[in-house]
Amino acid sequence: MVKDSTLLLHTLSDVRQRVNELNIEDCDDDQIRALLHEAQGLMMSLCAIANHRVPIAQFPNEILLLLFAHCVDAEMTAPTYFSSSSSQFQRKAVSAISGVCRRWRDVSLHASDLWRNIHVDRRRLHPDCISAHLIRSAQTPLHLDLMLKLPKVSHAARQTDDAYGPLAQASGRVEELFIEMIHETAVNEWRHAVLAHDAQFPALRSLTLIPRRDYMPAVFEPFFEGDLPALQHLTMHIYVAWPPGLFRGLTTLELAAHAPLLRPSLSALLDVLAASPDLTHMHIVDHGPTVDDCQGRRIELPQLATLDLLDCHTRLMLEHLVLPTKTQIRSIDIQGRVDRALLTGRGPGQMTNVLGDLPTDGGGLGPLIAAKYVTVEVNVGVLGVEVGAPGEGHVSMGETRAAAGWPDLASLAAYTLRNIVRHPLLQHLRTLVLSIASTSLISALLVVRIREALAMPQLRSFTTSGLPSSFVLDAIGRRAGSRLRYLTMKLRLPEDVETQEVNATRDETLEADNVDVVADGNPEISLPPRWQWLSKLQRFVAARLVAEEGHKKPHRLHLVTLEVVPPRAVSTHPTSLEIESWPPMHLWPLVEIEGVLRAIHALGTRVVLSAEAYGYSFDSKRDVARITRETSANPESSSVPMDEQATTYAASSITE
Structure with a gap:
């Protein structure tokens, strides 16, 4: 290598000498072009030698592939649906890597695993890029991210066919599918492409369906036909109609942000759980059935490790589940109501348990008793009151009233914190968040109950909002x-x-x-x-x-x-x-x-x-x-x- 570089330097010196001796008036264009071409070739050779001396150039191809794979995996950890870049393909790690130098391009083009991630922005379709990714990925399982936006140009329909067609034909290799539904037109285009090419997803392991800024409230037409035999991880933050028996064998289930009228029935949800005995993680937020249409039916989930139930009908869900003692219930809603007649003084009123979502006997909820990382948020100002319509004795916990204005404050306090701290299922509670309306009279009475809460043997963290520090x-x-x-x-x-x-x-x-x-x-x-x-x-x-x-x-x-x-x-x-x-x-x-x-x-x-x-x-x-x-x-x-x-x-x- 040293000998070659020395020879190149001598050759460059010879070229420089000939340039200096060149008579501008007598020389022709061909002679100048020949010298220029010779000098450029020599410079490229010197650059190649210099690049070879860089430490990273000493890495074997196997090490380079590990580094490239790390870049590609790191890109996948940052969801593309939060990006505001002009093109998803312009910021692809593998595309940037393949453009660094000739060696890196050769290495990356022959590594099909690096091309398994395909990001598609509906507004800026690049059919040629999609086809190139599919060719370079060979038979590697695909990770497909779709951003289904409204097209910007009128002639996008042809581009849609050119882009979605090859993707639908390669559906047999799709292992992970992430779809961000933003506009109904784009969603229907993808549905039609899937149906037109009779796309099947036999290798699909992970499916994520989410909306963006509530632009897509629901998809009422079946989004998939056929079967998803390999599906294990399902995340749905938008209502999508699915045929019975489509989801089974799940290990992770996350359901969120479904309007009450669009939520699946309890029987349909229990069918999915019954067909997924190996379910290990279940996360339900602002979702879940509201009506019990299968009383007495109970589903065992022997492998369930974590459970979150937030903004849903907690008791309705828990009454139909049999959970193992190893389950960690990380967060759970505790809700109830106080009859407004009690607060307005218009009658004796009936007060329900603020822990109405939890059965007092445990009813097969052994894991809740053993759980150590349970987070309970109690907002007395909201959860404790059922307000009436304006003009019908509307009561706000935030009002400051004389003592006579609150008929039975002791009972009000009794049906808040006392029910929490004495509930047999919450004796291992470690975190308590207490948010109380800024009414000093109520706050003073509730302090007695705070003492009971702090006597809970495992309580480690206590948060208050709306209470004076002295209290x-x-x-x-x-x-x-x-x-x-x-x-x-x-x-x-x-x-x-x-x-x-x-x-x-x-x-x-x-x-x-x-x-x-x-x-x-x-x-x-x-x-x-x-x-x-x-x-x-x-x-x-x-x-x-x-x-x-x-x-x-x-x-x-x-x-x-x-x-x-x-x-x-x-x-x-x-x-x-x-x-x-x-x-x-x-x-x-x-x-x-x-x-x-x-x-x-x-x-x-x-x-x-x-x-x-x-x-x-x-x-x-x-x-x-x-x-x-x-x-x-x-x-x-x-x-x-x-x-x-x-x-x-x-x-x-x-x-x-």
Whole structure:
């Protein structure tokens, strides 16, 4: 190689000398072209030698193929349906790889596995590219992604036939099929191509059907005909009519976002489950039947490992399933109602169990008892009330009323948290999210029930929204033996300053724990009334480190997350008038606030304070604050947001 490069350099020198000796007036064009061609050939040879000296050029073809395969697989992990590029084919990894150099192109063209992924954008069809992919993929199983959009040009019908025809003919090799349904016309074109070519999908293992921005509510014509014998993974976020017996042998089932009138019947869904005894993962969100048309029928799913039931008729589903004890129910909806007659005072009223979706006896729900990672979200303000039409005693949990306006608050509280914490199926609950409307009278009564919730033996994480911090901290108390590790509180600053009426109500309804102890003995940092709840949080964290006589001390809190929101609900992009009504940030005692947060961190508890609406956040672990909205010293203009570059500073650099 060294000898060849030396010879080339000498040849180049000879060419240069002949060029210098060339008489421009006497030479002809052929002589100039010959010298130019000779010089270009020599330069290409030198470039090839230089490329060969690059370390990656020393890799054998087998190593290059591994690298190419990694690029192709990485591309598949980023769904193409979120892309806004001009063409799906222009950003194909394999196309880019094959255009780097001659060697890479030769290697990639002879590796059929690299061409198994075919992305088709209905608006920008490239029949030649599709045909090239099919030829280069040889007999390799295909992964096909379709974006069925409305065509942009009138002559697209011919392109559609040229593109969809070869794909339909190659349906026997399709192993994974992802279809994003965006426009009915494009969906029908694909259906007709499949039916016209009698396309069968005997090797199809994974099928995903999703809409985009609700443009396609449903497909009422059969999308497939024949059989799908190899199908294992089914994801449907859009209603698509299917013939009976089409789906069987599934191992993963995900159903979501079906309108109530378009959902399959319970018997049809149970038929799919009965034909899939090896089902291991089932995820149902905003889906599932609403009417029991097969009472008494129960389906065993002995291999089910994970189950999610959200925004669906939970009890109707659970009553017809027999699950093994190994099943992890990761998330499940707990819903019920409170008769509005109870709240309006127009009669005795009947209150149903807020846990109406769960049978009290377990009824074959052993896995729920054994599950450790169950997430239960309880929104008392929404799930606890059945509101009437306007003018018919409409009641909102968000209203602030006198005590006489709520006929039976004790019963209301009893049918919320108490039913959760005492339910035999939820004794291994680890995460509880409690969102309560900002009505202090109700909040005060519910604190008693929060105490019961925190006595649950396995509870690790507790999140509150709409409750003043003092209520939460008093309810948690020291709780000897408590395993609580993570506490999240969403607060509104003005509402966190308790009124005398709230204090009086709380004194009548709960016996507060004594948490007025600071373990490290350091003097407390003085804070304004609006922020004194941080001092109470510091005393609360410190008190949990001190063991009570005759009891073991509680587990140390690992993380406290504080989310501060504006005084009233605002949109994601608040107006200038809304921003001006917020407490100006330049009045915040940032030095004192961060001093208290550091003191809490010194006790072994990390604290994250987030006030996104104000553009401020602080993390005690990193000891760094971040401000994304600056405010001036002028109170009249201090709340005007600045769109300039965010400012980040080290909190430790602030001198007190």
